Amino acid sequence: xxxxxxxxxxxxxxxxxxxxxPGADEAASASxxxxxxxxxxxxxxxxxxxxxxxxxxxRMGVPTPKQFCPVLERPLISYTLRALERVCWIKDIVVAxxxxxxxxxxxxxxxxxxxxxxxxxxGVTRHRSIFNGLKALAEDQPDSKLCKPEVVIIHDAxxxxxxxxxxxxxxxxxxxxxCSDYDLEFGTECLxxxxxxxxxxxxxxxxxxxxxxxxxxxxLYAAESIIKERISQEICVVMDSKEGEEHIGRLLExxxxxxxxxxxxxxxxxxxxxxxxxxxxxxxxxxxxxxxVMTSDFQETHKLLTILEESNLSILYPVVVVSVHFFDxxxxxxxxxMENLMWIRGFAKxxxxxxxxxYGLLICYPQDExxxxxxxxxxxxxxxxxxxxxxxxxxxxxxxx
Amino acid sequence: xxxxxxxxxxxxxxxxxxxxxPGADEAASASxxxxxxxxxxxxxxxxxxxxxxxxxxxRMGVPTPKQFCPVLERPLISYTLRALERVCWIKDIVVAxxxxxxxxxxxxxxxxxxxxxxxxxxGVTRHRSIFNGLKALAEDQPDSKLCKPEVVIIHDAxxxxxxxxxxxxxxxxxxxxxCSDYDLEFGTECLxxxxxxxxxxxxxxxxxxxxxxxxxxxxLYAAESIIKERISQEICVVMDSKEGEEHIGRLLExxxxxxxxxxxxxxxxxxxxxxxxxxxxxxxxxxxxxxxVMTSDFQETHKLLTILEESNLSILYPVVVVSVHFFDxxxxxxxxxMENLMWIRGFAKxxxxxxxxxYGLLICYPQDExxxxxxxxxxxxxxxxxxxxxxxxxxxxxxxx
Numbered sequence: 001x002x003x004x005x006x007x008x009x010x011x012x013x014x015x016x017x018x019x020x021x022p023g024a025d026e027a028a029s030a031s032x033x034x035x036x037x038x039x040x041x042x043x044x045x046x047x048x049x050x051x052x053x054x055x056x057x058x059r060m061g062v063p064t065p066k067q068f069c070p071v072l073e074r075p076l077i078s079y080t081l082r083a084l085e086r087v088c089w090i091k092d093i094v095v096a097x098x099x100x101x102x103x104x105x106x107x108x109x110x111x112x113x114x115x116x117x118x119x120x121x122x123g124v125t126r127h128r129s130i131f132n133g134l135k136a137l138a139e140d141q142p143d144s145k146l147c148k149p150e151v152v153i154i155h156d157a158x159x160x161x162x163x164x165x166x167x168x169x170x171x172x173x174x175x176x177x178x179c180s181d182y183d184l185e186f187g188t189e190c191l192x193x194x195x196x197x198x199x200x201x202x203x204x205x206x207x208x209x210x211x212x213x214x215x216x217x218x219x220l221y222a223a224e225s226i227i228k229e230r231i232s233q234e235i236c237v238v239m240d241s242k243e244g245e246e247h248i249g250r251l252l253e254x255x256x257x258x259x260x261x262x263x264x265x266x267x268x269x270x271x272x273x274x275x276x277x278x279x280x281x282x283x284x285x286x287x288x289x290x291x292x293v294m295t296s297d298f299q300e301t302h303k304l305l306t307i308l309e310e311s312n313l314s315i316l317y318p319v320v321v322v323s324v325h326f327f328d329x330x331x332x333x334x335x336x337x338m339e340n341l342m343w344i345r346g347f348a349k350x351x352x353x354x355x356x357x358x359y360g361l362l363i364c365y366p367q368d369e370x371x372x373x374x375x376x377x378x379x380x381x382x383x384x385x386x387x388x389x390x391x392x393x394x395x396x397x398x399x400x401x
Numbered sequence: 402x403x404x405x406x407x408x409x410x411x412x413x414x415x416x417x418x419x420x421x422x423p424g425a426d427e428a429a430s431a432s433x434x435x436x437x438x439x440x441x442x443x444x445x446x447x448x449x450x451x452x453x454x455x456x457x458x459x460r461m462g463v464p465t466p467k468q469f470c471p472v473l474e475r476p477l478i479s480y481t482l483r484a485l486e487r488v489c490w491i492k493d494i495v496v497a498x499x500x501x502x503x504x505x506x507x508x509x510x511x512x513x514x515x516x517x518x519x520x521x522x523x524g525v526t527r528h529r530s531i532f533n534g535l536k537a538l539a540e541d542q543p544d545s546k547l548c549k550p551e552v553v554i555i556h557d558a559x560x561x562x563x564x565x566x567x568x569x570x571x572x573x574x575x576x577x578x579x580c581s582d583y584d585l586e587f588g589t590e591c592l593x594x595x596x597x598x599x600x601x602x603x604x605x606x607x608x609x610x611x612x613x614x615x616x617x618x619x620x621l622y623a624a625e626s627i628i629k630e631r632i633s634q635e636i637c638v639v640m641d642s643k644e645g646e647e648h649i650g651r652l653l654e655x656x657x658x659x660x661x662x663x664x665x666x667x668x669x670x671x672x673x674x675x676x677x678x679x680x681x682x683x684x685x686x687x688x689x690x691x692x693x694v695m696t697s698d699f700q701e702t703h704k705l706l707t708i709l710e711e712s713n714l715s716i717l718y719p720v721v722v723v724s725v726h727f728f729d730x731x732x733x734x735x736x737x738x739m740e741n742l743m744w745i746r747g748f749a750k751x752x753x754x755x756x757x758x759x760y761g762l763l764i765c766y767p768q769d770e771x772x773x774x775x776x777x778x779x780x781x782x783x784x785x786x787x788x789x790x791x792x793x794x795x796x797x798x799x800x801x802x
Contacts, residue, residue, distance in 0.1 A: 212617075212619070218620075218624075218627055221623045221626030222619035223619075225623075225626065333736075334739075334740065334743070335734075336736060339735065339736040381794050382795055382798075385795050386794070386795070389792050392786070393785060393789075394783055394786050394795075397800045400798065400799070
């Protein structure tokens with residue numbers, strides 16, 4: 001358990017607390033952007049972040065400290081690191097973990113390819129962990145490769161949903177404000193630390209509701225659902241530009257658009273070496289519906305999986321690929337089609353290792369227009385369910401719409 | 402939005418607040434049980450509950466007021482009603498909803514078969530809603546069928562996880578304690594209401610971490626996950642007592658036991674008119690794995706579904722039924738077996754209307770002992786995934802292990 005007042009009685013919606021190291025008290029700026037980007041002729045402020053992550057997570061009711069608890073199989077702290085890391089003006093991120101967790105922390109940094117992260121040993125209290133983090137950033141460390149920052153953001157390792165705008169507000173406040181009694185009374189213990197030991201200004205900045213702290217087991221559930229929702233906002237229908245395939249691919253795309261509100265449905269072609277597909281992957285779409293028509297096997301799906309594997313998209317989040325196949329019961333018996341496609345199971349097992357969740361979907365393609373629409377609607381419901389749940393227990397299954 | 406301090410700054414883990422109507426201030430009892438059960442020669446205290454549920458749920462960020470938001474397709478308030486209703490010593494439960502929601506509230510009571518519930522119109526504030534609830538319970542209402550209670554528990558409609566022991570503590574405290582300054586300062590607004598208008602004693606009672614209030618959308622996610630977890634604690638393997646079926650059923654039961662930790666695996670026979678199965682249903686098991694061996698169709702599953710439908714088990718929670726079928730690839734081609742079983746889709750669609758989620762599972766049954774174990778382990782993973790997610794989008798699918 002961390003020292004200080006219990007998390008339950010703290011305002012859950014308030015943002016990270018901050019401190020500025022001695023000497024950081026430069027001229028204030030009223031323009032939000034100028035805090036991150038320099039005014040002409042002035043250098044941008046150097047910003048770093050310290051994450052105290054030495055807690056034992058007693059309130060969680062699980063043996064693993066909460067910052068290391070898996071959310072979609074990835075430790076919670078990795079989400080928080082990613083949230084800070086994608087803010088380009090945070091130059092260094094220092095994480096303070098207990099001695100026994102340093103090795104695990106380094107593995108997390110390596111596995112999830114985090115950048116600009118340094119690991120220091122946590123102290124016996126949260127305050128001492130923050131102090132150790134600040135010390136690592138101080139100029140007088142002879143062998144330090146870290147830049148001495150003007151502003152240091154102190155951010156809980158268990159608040160994974162921090163956004164750039166809140167961080168920016170913190171940085172601006174750090175350069176602008178003194179501390180009032182109000183801040184002291186309702187703020188958290190770091191504010192008091194900053195005031196007492198750093199002889200510097202401090203200010204409480206309001207955060208967003210998303211900035212809440214993962215404290216109890218139910219918060220882990222909520223975090224997992226929020227993350228699942230965030231990565232399920234876009235579906236890309238992938239098809240080759242062959243005539244038959246494109247036609248039926250477009251039909252499916254239209255039904256997905258009309259059936260799945262709140263989801264952006266795009267499409268990408270596998271030709272041109274997957275140029276537009278690369279762009280979709282770059283923009284972080286985590287859900288793909290791959291149309292296989294002309295071939296009786298997984299030719300298109302295979303191409304897509306190769307592109308996905310090369311892209312490293314699935315390092316941070318599980319990527320869903322639904323391999324779609326069509327059949328006309330009048331031409332080929334369903335059972336024969338299913339038999340042909342059973343090797344999707346071995347295939348799914350293989351890509352599962354690289355965090356890709358592959359499912360098969362056979363869509364009945366009757367000549368009757370109305371029946372076809374019903375088939376496609378059923379397919380849309382199944383696709384939505386697969387994407388929403390990201391259920392790794394049923395990968396490699398061949399579903400039928 | 403409800404009046405009073407914002408939910409975020411209130412201690413989230415504190416229990417319901419309470420008030421006692423005038424005249425309820427009888428001799429205190431130190432024994433927990435004696436508050437609910439009378440001491441010899443004394444009558445048990447009459448307890449009622451008032452649920453203010455007139456809030457608009459602005460903070461949730463969804464158009465539906467939070468108490469009516471669906472959790473596993475059932476409105477949140479129904480879970481709270483159920484939590485109070487199963488406490489036999491709460492004689493009446495009064496819900497205060499806005500005029501426009503009275504009809505919806507009555508439908509909820511009817512659909513989920515709630516008992517001992519009265520609906521009153523909410524006031525413009527939370528305090529007035531509580532007052533309206535108390536008024537309905539007062540003796541001087543000429544046409545009231547409600548008993549005049551000695552203690553009234555006032556409980557938020559959006560705290561669905563309240564347990565009997567906390568409610569009992571509240572009742573005991575209501576009869577025992579006066580109110581201190583501490584309670585006033587850190588309590589919620591109802592405490593103050595009780596003090597100001599009822600000229601009665603009031604006391605803040607500590608709740609459990611599960612008693613938190615559903616305020617934000619993330620809390621709905623958490624509530625859904627907690628409920629899913631709670632109803633996934635037990636799996637019943639259902640089999641007929643025919644020799645072949647029982648043997649393979651027992652094998653599957655053993656693998657489920659060893660693979661799924663933290664889950665209680667029981668078994669029930671379909672013979673004897675399902676006597677032991679009735680007991681398992683009565684004890685609220687929501688997950689069934691039904692073994693079909695000797696028959697090539699759904700004979701056993703059909704029997705089970707009939708029993709489940711007659712039991713009303715699925716009124717409150719979705720019930721998962723996995724219809725398990727075995728095949729030996731050497732004897733029957735997989736495709737033929739699948740073709741035989743494809744009518745599970747229509748079947749699933751039918752029982753889905755009665756909140757039963759039916760899935761098919763074909764388990765490969767090779768002669769090789771080691772391969773059989775691998776098959777059964779794979780089946781256990783799929784069964785666990787189906788039960789954990791309760792994904793209604795993929796009901797009627799035939800999965801293969």
